Amino acid sequence: MTVSVETRNLSITFGHGPTALKVLPDISFLVEPGECFGLVGESGSGKSTVLRCISMLTDFWKGEILINGKSVRDMPLIERCRTLQMVFQDPYGSLHPRQSVRTVLSEPLRIHKLTNHEERMQKVLSDVGLPGSFLDRFPHQLSGGQRQRVAIARALILEPSLLLLDEPTSALDVSVQAEILNLLQRLREEHGFTYIMVTHDLAVVDHMCDRFAVMLRGEITEILPREAIPGCEAVHPYSRELIGASLEYEGHV
Template structure:
């Protein structure tokens, strides 16, 4: 079964002569339990696709289905128990005046969970932080620790699909591998499905089973990771990306 299906997705910003077509005719599917990458240069429409899925980009046409349910223009509360997103900048995505306990506790409460203390502790353990970080504030955490909190918050509703918007690009190189390995382990342990945006082909090669290459808002090619590693891209732009990454 497919966890995500995108058919002929168009996303735009502005109106009439000011309209910018950010995504044009994107079509792909992601199987349950799969990790799927979206790669391409800045401005190619990768993150815009994630924003359309979550409802953060309101102007779109086409079809988006999650776990067999076709989405309309508005997202029901139940949608966010199935789909969660991890953003690029872990500091900007956390409230500076909320402790880790508040961030996780409020998310759990919002989704109807009751045993908050035990769940907060379990989430912190699952992302490799532990109880000692429970009452700290974002400014007391490193970039990697903040991203672990952001991942814990995304896991709190027990979603099936995680959207990862360049989750390590704002972090030091030494920390990036730790976060990527954490995400690999969480996917395996929880049976999660990932859609991951990245401009780094080595990250996608490590994390994903298949990937779509985007250029100027369009998907120009879909490859599996074996084809990526063997440099078997067909489209000239995909070949350029591969050569640039070597």
């Protein structure tokens, strides 16, 4: 089942009193079912914080976050974990160095009391392009791209509808990045996932996303279709500068 995601007046403040810092003043956007929606902007603009709020890894935000019209705050933990999963930026840090791939994939199955563990693990490894023999490998025995495939498999093992992708290729070699992006695109086509993807790279947006929001200092300057990138059709000055810089860079590489 594909899902929609809506944030309404999402805001979050870190700290208290005169030192309090409001990092997301007022964020609102709607992601359609089955859409890949990008969040782009400079470091510190609040992109990853939005994902942490949606996933409830950070829970002291204000406003509303709705998945298929239901508040994430009203979703029991088990239901929320079965509905959405997150793929983190660093495959070297997101996998426990002393846990085998089998342990990484079997733990959520055990927690959620699902059956047919071996069959599910073999299938999800196949889905991400890894052989079943990798179940007994440890992270140090895998390349960066293979680790990120395992991280994606871990996100898929509970069969969620929504994947939150926090710069899933930025820690990888350039030669591996395209493989992971193509994998994510194929999985979305096959399973109908809804994606929210944080990235610095507008080339990634152009390859993956249907629409994207440009963020600056915690606020959305504007939401644009992917087709706005080649002609730099943004209206807001910062959005135009960001797209223009990306186009200039791409023209010189």
